[in-house]
Amino acid sequence: xxxxxxxxxxxxxxxxxxxxxxxxxxxxxxxxxxxxxxxxxxxxxxxxxxxxxxxxxxxxxxxxxxxxxxxxxxxxxxxxxxxxxxxxxxxxxxxxxxxxxxxxxxxxxxxxxxxxxxxxxxxxxxx
Numbered sequence: 001x002x003x004x005x006x007x008x009x010x011x012x013x014x015x016x017x018x019x020x021x022x023x024x025x026x027x028x029x030x031x032x033x034x035x036x037x038x039x040x041x042x043x044x045x046x047x048x049x050x051x052x053x054x055x056x057x058x059x060x061x062x063x064x065x066x067x068x069x070x071x072x073x074x075x076x077x078x079x080x081x082x083x084x085x086x087x088x089x090x091x092x093x094x095x096x097x098x099x100x101x102x103x104x105x106x107x108x109x110x111x112x113x114x115x116x117x118x119x120x121x122x123x124x125x126x127x
Contacts, residue, residue: 011040013048020044 007026012019022040026033046066053059068091075083092102 009037009040011037011044013044016048016052018044018048018051020047 006023008021008023009026010019010021020040020043022036026036050059050062050066053062068087072084072087072091075081075087089099089102093099
């Protein structure tokens, strides 16, 4: 019996010519395939934008920012809230916001709103 062949989607960016290929066994549903194509195209465009950044320091900072956001998205999809919290804290620290400042902010929010957060805000998470 023949094993299924891997499929491939290739996305390219017209501005820079960067090309990214995604290879694997894709789900058969049409909507899934559209999402694979769209996500691959967005990733390729993002990589192309970063690579076209001439300043090396800015380029590395942009890579780091995107890496962190992709790690965060992965942790959210896996529902690993400990990792989500760690990545968010790490991001805040890079922005110059300390854990102590975040703890103080959380304390003030709880003091201000208690169990009745303003409209549009869900329940406050716990550590």
